[in-house]
Amino acid sequence: MIKYLLHLLLLLCVFQVAKSQSTNKQSINSNWGFHKGNIVGFPGNNSTKTEWQPVTLPHSWNATDVTDDEPGYYRGPGWYKKTLYIPAADKNKQLYLYFEGANQEAKVYVNGHLAGKHIGGYTAFNIFIQPFLKFSADSLSQNEISVKVDNSFNENIPPLTADFTFFGGIYRDVYLLEANKIRFDLDNNASSGIKITTPLVNESTATIKITGKITNDLATGQKLKLRTVITDAAGAVVTVAENPITAASNSNEFSTELHVKTPHLWSPDAPYLYRIKTTITDQQGKIYDEVSNPLGLRWYTFDADKGFFLNGKSLKLIGASRHQDFKDMANALPNALHQRDMELLKNMGGNFVRIAHYPQDPAVLEACDRLGILVSEEIPVVNAITESDAFYNNCKEMQLEMIRQNRNHPSVIIWAYMNEVLLRPKYKKNSPEQNLYFARIAALAKSLDSLIKKEDTERYTMISCHGDFGLYQRVGITAIPQIVGWNLYQGWYSAGLEGFAKFLDNHHQTLPHTPMIITEFGADADTRIHSTKPERFDKSVEYQVKYHQFYLKTIEEKPFVAGAAIWNLADFNSETRADATPHINTKGISTIDREPKDAYFFYKANLIKRPFLKTGSVGWKLRSGIADDKGTCVQQVYIFSNAKEVELWQNGKKLGSKSTEMGVAIFDVPFTDGENIIKATATVNNQAIEDLTTIDFKLVPALFKWDAGKYVDLNISVGDNRFFVDDKLKQVWLPEQPYTKGSWGYIGGKVFTMPGQARQGFGSDKDIYGTDLDAVYQTQRIGIDAFRFDVPDGEYDLTLGFAELEGKPAGPALAYNLGGNEVDADVHQRSFDVLVNGNLLIKSLSTQNQLQAQREYTTTTRVSITGGQGITVKFNPFKGEAILNAIQLKQVY
Numbered sequence: 001m002i003k004y005l006l007h008l009l010l011l012l013c014v015f016q017v018a019k020s021q022s023t024n025k026q027s028i029n030s031n032w033g034f035h036k037g038n039i040v041g042f043p044g045n046n047s048t049k050t051e052w053q054p055v056t057l058p059h060s061w062n063a064t065d066v067t068d069d070e071p072g073y074y075r076g077p078g079w080y081k082k083t084l085y086i087p088a089a090d091k092n093k094q095l096y097l098y099f100e101g102a103n104q105e106a107k108v109y110v111n112g113h114l115a116g117k118h119i120g121g122y123t124a125f126n127i128f129i130q131p132f133l134k135f136s137a138d139s140l141s142q143n144e145i146s147v148k149v150d151n152s153f154n155e156n157i158p159p160l161t162a163d164f165t166f167f168g169g170i171y172r173d174v175y176l177l178e179a180n181k182i183r184f185d186l187d188n189n190a191s192s193g194i195k196i197t198t199p200l201v202n203e204s205t206a207t208i209k210i211t212g213k214i215t216n217d218l219a220t221g222q223k224l225k226l227r228t229v230i231t232d233a234a235g236a237v238v239t240v241a242e243n244p245i246t247a248a249s250n251s252n253e254f255s256t257e258l259h260v261k262t263p264h265l266w267s268p269d270a271p272y273l274y275r276i277k278t279t280i281t282d283q284q285g286k287i288y289d290e291v292s293n294p295l296g297l298r299w300y301t302f303d304a305d306k307g308f309f310l311n312g313k314s315l316k317l318i319g320a321s322r323h324q325d326f327k328d329m330a331n332a333l334p335n336a337l338h339q340r341d342m343e344l345l346k347n348m349g350g351n352f353v354r355i356a357h358y359p360q361d362p363a364v365l366e367a368c369d370r371l372g373i374l375v376s377e378e379i380p381v382v383n384a385i386t387e388s389d390a391f392y393n394n395c396k397e398m399q400l401e402m403i404r405q406n407r408n409h410p411s412v413i414i415w416a417y418m419n420e421v422l423l424r425p426k427y428k429k430n431s432p433e434q435n436l437y438f439a440r441i442a443a444l445a446k447s448l449d450s451l452i453k454k455e456d457t458e459r460y461t462m463i464s465c466h467g468d469f470g471l472y473q474r475v476g477i478t479a480i481p482q483i484v485g486w487n488l489y490q491g492w493y494s495a496g497l498e499g500f501a502k503f504l505d506n507h508h509q510t511l512p513h514t515p516m517i518i519t520e521f522g523a524d525a526d527t528r529i530h531s532t533k534p535e536r537f538d539k540s541v542e543y544q545v546k547y548h549q550f551y552l553k554t555i556e557e558k559p560f561v562a563g564a565a566i567w568n569l570a571d572f573n574s575e576t577r578a579d580a581t582p583h584i585n586t587k588g589i590s591t592i593d594r595e596p597k598d599a600y601f602f603y604k605a606n607l608i609k610r611p612f613l614k615t616g617s618v619g620w621k622l623r624s625g626i627a628d629d630k631g632t633c634v635q636q637v638y639i640f641s642n643a644k645e646v647e648l649w650q651n652g653k654k655l656g657s658k659s660t661e662m663g664v665a666i667f668d669v670p671f672t673d674g675e676n677i678i679k680a681t682a683t684v685n686n687q688a689i690e691d692l693t694t695i696d697f698k699l700v701p702a703l704f705k706w707d708a709g710k711y712v713d714l715n716i717s718v719g720d721n722r723f724f725v726d727d728k729l730k731q732v733w734l735p736e737q738p739y740t741k742g743s744w745g746y747i748g749g750k751v752f753t754m755p756g757q758a759r760q761g762f763g764s765d766k767d768i769y770g771t772d773l774d775a776v777y778q779t780q781r782i783g784i785d786a787f788r789f790d791v792p793d794g795e796y797d798l799t800l801g802f803a804e805l806e807g808k809p810a811g812p813a814l815a816y817n818l819g820g821n822e823v824d825a826d827v828h829q830r831s832f833d834v835l836v837n838g839n840l841l842i843k844s845l846s847t848q849n850q851l852q853a854q855r856e857y858t859t860t861t862r863v864s865i866t867g868g869q870g871i872t873v874k875f876n877p878f879k880g881e882a883i884l885n886a887i888q889l890k891q892v893y
Contacts, residue, residue: 022279022290024178025098028082029057032170035079036061042079043146052081060169060330062151065355066575067583069769073165073575080147080170081356086133094179094217096186097127100150100172100362103331109146119157119394121166122358122380123401124190126177128742145222156390158398159380162357163585164323165573171332172361176697181224182280182288183212185251189397191404192291194278201299204313206263208295210267211255214280216247225245226254227279230295232264233272236556245280264760265311266296268351268412268647273410296370296410298423302483302515304508308562310374316556317374317563318607319352320345320589321520324360327593328462330573335363342367345569346591348600354485354519354565357382359402363617375409376462376485376517376565377402379448383423387440387462393449399448399653403455416462417448419519420487422475423466438475445480464519467611469506475509478511485519487567490503491536497550498621501558515562518555518778522567523547525597526580527619529775530723537760537850539580539775540722541617544599545638548589549662553607559632566603570594578767580775588795589620595619601640604758605663611684613641615693622725623671624732632670633699639665643689651677673699703742705793712791712891714744717760718781719886726773733776733886739788744889748785752805752883764805768826771856772888777803780885789871795893798871799860799884800835802845804828807853830880836863836873846879861893 015444028709033052040048061078066073103121107114110132134141142855151168159166181185184193184555193212210228232457241256254419264272274295298893300310308317322341325331338361345353353373355364358380370373379398385391390419397415406412421441427434429645445463452461456541464470464485472478486507491497500521507516524537525544534543548566555564571581571588584592589600598616616638625633635873639646646665647657649671658665676697717724717733724733751762762778780803783789790810806828829861831846841861848856863871871889 022260022882023180024882025175027173027712028084028176032037032057032059032080032082034059034061036074038077039079041082043109043144049354055080055091056171056362057174058171058332058334060167060171061170061331062167062169063328063330063332066165066167066573067171067329067792069582069767074184075168077148077150077152078168078466079148079851082145084143084145084176085141085541086135086143088135088138090133091135092181093130093559094181094183094186094227094394095130095133096177096179096246097129098124098175098177098190099127099146099170100124102147102170102172103151105150105152105154105169106170107148107614109148111144112146120398120401121151122360123398124362125401126186126190126404127379128187131855132552139203153589156388157387157394158385159357159382160384160386160389162380162382163574163577164357165325165328165330165575167332167365167402167573169328169330169332177652178836180288181217182224182247183215184278184291186211186291187215189401189404192293192408193292194291194408195404196276196293196295196408198297198299201263201265201297201456203265204262206260206297208260208464209255210257210275210276210278214245214247214252214254216249216252217371218249220244221248225281225283226256227281228256228258229277229279230258230260231275231277233274238274263297266298267310268315268372268374268751271370273294273369286312289632293408294366294410296322296369296687299477300411300413302562304513304515305560307320307515315351316516316561317352317553318552318603319350319373319563319571320566321356322360322569323356325573325592327591333361333779335361337361337718339367340594341569342373344373344596346371346373347608348589349609350603352376352565353569354378355566356519356565360451361392361874363398365406365409365411367867369409373411375411376408376414376416376519377412378419378464380799381418381421382718383420384426384534385421385441385444387437393443395444395448396451400455403452407456407459412459414483415456415464415484416464417452418445418477420466421463421466422468422471422477442476442480445477449480462517464517467503468512469503474508478514483515483517483562484511485517487520488518489523491547491550495536495759500551501554504561505556510559517562518562518564520567521551524578524579524586525599526586526775527591527595527726528599528727529580530617530620531721532727533721533759537765538722541598541619542636542638544589544597544731545602545616545664547565548599548602549664552603553662578625578774579765580778582774598638598640602663605640605642605660606875608642611642611682611687611689613639613643613646613680613682613684613689613691613805615678615680615691616640618693619727620723621693621695621726622698622727622732623695623723624700624728624734625671626734626737627701628672628703631699632672633697634670637669638665638679639667639680639691641665641680641682641684643684644681647681648678649681649841658799671695671697671753673697692856699787704744704789705742710887712794712796714789716744716887717776717779717783718746718787718886719781721762725777733773736781740792744787744789744791746781746787746884748783749781749783749882752780752782754805766854768803769855773856777801777856777885778804778805780883782883783881785882785883787873787884789889791865791889791891793865793868794891795886796858796863796865796871796888798873798891799858799886799888799890800842800873800884801856801858802851802883802884803856803885803887804847804851804853810849828880829885830877832875832879832882834873834875836861837869837871837875858886
């Protein structure tokens with residue numbers, strides 16, 4: 001009874017305290033104006049007429065120009081303005097503007113006066129605006145807010161270069177903070193003013209320490225109370241601490257400690273969150289300020305031999321890295337999409353996220369706390385550094401901001417601060433200048449590592465390195481952080497999947513006392529591209545699955561590998577990339593608009609505990625292929641499941657059963673023309689599950705013996721062995737084949753490969769301008785003599801597609817392009833005639849006219865066939881070799 005009354009009294013006290021007003025925080029995202037570019041004299045003596053576009057925050061000015069065919073995107077200044085209506089009563093308050101993020105330099109003006117500025121595009125900042133506000137006596141006063149944001153390259157601000165796009169704008173939420181003159185410190189790198197640590201946590205007890213500063217802007221000192229209440233997940237009070245404080249003017253430090261007996265421990269399987277509320281009151285209980293934080297009680301260690309341990313139990317960290325952009329939105333996402341990404345990862349069974357390569361929206365860490373996802377967070381020192389005090393100071397400031405703003409999140413276990421900084425070193429190899437550059441990188445790393453350990457004694461430090469083990473060893477980078485992260489792409493940028501396991505073993509043997517995490521590994525997959533013989537660098541969905549099967553198996557077999565982060569959770573924008581999907585890095589296990597790929601289902605089949613079954617190739621529901629003598633076309637269907645065995649049915653007929661291997665069963669399905677209903681069934685933990693999908697198959701006969709009413713409809717990607725699906729036009733592009741009598745195919749020539757590279761056996765990875773079918777036009781047959789169709793008599797539309805694949809690139813070599821050594825060749829001089837059934841169709845198709853480097857050229861003609869002559873497209877070169885990239889034949893009647 002006494003315990004019940006004490007509990008009730010505590011609740012009443014909390015309720016009494018909560019009746020008063022503390023710092024008020026409200027978003028001000030609506031009714032902004034935006035102007036792209038500079039405005040002379042603004043916001044002071046601007047006399048020119050300026051057009052303002054109405055926008056709502058979050059907003060980026062790069063939502064569309066990063067995906068067009070024109071190289072580059074706008075990097076420069078942009079202006080935002082808004083009218084704030086401030087009540088007269090706020091004259092006695094302390095008002096701030098809180099920006100969650102603006103990329104990358106921001107200057108904030110209030111009524112034409114510079115109120116403050118911030119450097120860095122990925123951390124929050126507070127601007128104190130009270131001195132610049134106008135107040136009326138008894139009504140709302142209008143105050144003009146102007147913000148200049150600039151994402152121009154600045155050699156003193158990281159990141160300098162990277163395989164992602166540096167979108168500009170106020171791309172996260174903005175808030176107006178209305179604080180009292182007595183408050184928690186709001187000038188501490190935009191943190192809450194409170195630091196929570198858990199110096200002791202075990203199964204029987206937990207110690208929670210709260211430190212921070214109280215700001216007193218009143219003219220005299222004040223006798224105050226600092227009250228801290230911990231409540232459990234149901235809202236019941238667990239413990240309370242109350243400390244008297246005499247707050248002098250300016251800043252006053254405080255510290256208090258609480259204890260929780262037999263705590264509910266936080267983990268990915270049970271992300272139990274307490275809430276810790278800290279309040280400043282006067283002696284009578286009037287609130288001046290109040291801050292609430294999540295509290296997750298857990299302890300963890302990294303071991304160089306045995307990996308990662310959470311709450312004393314071994315746990316393999318498996319998850320993904322995450323970039324913050326989304327299709328057609330740049331990086332200006334609402335909170336719901338940030339949260340959805342973490343839910344996507346959790347639903348896959350992931351327990352770890354590397355927030356790369358920069359701090360992200362607060363909604364991300366809030367979701368990780370709630371869902372039980374462990375986090376590594378880093379600042380954007382990527383690829384290179386500038387050897388200047390300004391650059392070093394900006395790095396340190398970003399590190400401080402990241403830690404102080406995010407350290408109260410129980411999900412965060414690692415602070416990281418560099419990524420692949422030796423990827424493309426400056427200066428001549430082994431020169432004195434380069435050695436000095438390396439020494440400065442190491443010195444900066446040591447400085448940042450020491451800063452982290454001073455700020456946060458509980459988390460681990462990490463640097464992510466690319467796969468040049470010897471170089472990072474020589475420079476001394478591997479000896480600085482507590483964990484070394486490796487970005488490894490054996491089997492993608494370099495040949496041989498088996499090199500991955502060898503690298504891991506080498507790390508463990510050479511650095512036996514250094515824990516490791518695989519911070520990146522991945523292979524591109526364009527969901528439109530499929531292959532029955534997947535190979536490295538073909539960008540097929542099937543090779544991505546093969547790659548991840550090998551990597552996950554290796555990761556699980558090696559206990560010293562603490563964890564791994566797939567590169568990447570979702571496809572993301574990288575404006576300088578070409579490839580089949582220009583400006584997009586397609587290594588994601590989901591698309592840029594978050595549609596899961598097969599690799600996502602592969603991980604789900606291996607990671608989640610509840611029953612799971614999914615038919616793969618969700619983007620390959622429209623298929624085509626050449627019929628066999630049974631009138632079917634056999635193609636593979638991937639089934640992903642955590643069942644030991646899967647059965648497959650086609651149009652009601654059982655095809656058989658197969659055991660899964662690492663969550664995958666592959667069936668050979670004899671597709672028939674038209675709809676094929678595929679049903680997969682399995683049993684997991686005595687629970688029957690099934691998955692149903694419909695695949696529309698267009699059967700192409702091996703020989704042209706057509707039934708009445710059967711029309712020819714062929715799309716052929718020349719020089720290619722893959723299938724390409726164009727869902728928009730409902731077309732399937734088939735791999736090429738050599739001509740055989742009665743069928744169709746090429747005559748003569750060879751598959752084009754880029755000179756000087758050994759990553760892929762066909763085609764180019766360059767952007768092809770003027771088309772969305774880049775993958776089709778990136779392959780070609782060079783030196784082709786003819787293309788033949790033995791089609792029946794009728795009227796046909798014949799389309800020929802060409803693209804000159806050799807020529808000087810549009811820009812410099814890209815840092816991420818590991819292992820790419822293409823020769824930057826001049827455009828080959830070529831000229832050839834094209835004849836159809838002996839009639840001249842194209843005269844002197846040439847690099848001097850229509851064959852422009854990296855640009856699609858197509859032409860369509862109507863062909864009338866009589867007398868069983870079929871269609872022969874002949875290529876007659878008279879300078880260089882003839883080429884063909886694509887060919888389509890459609891029967892009209």
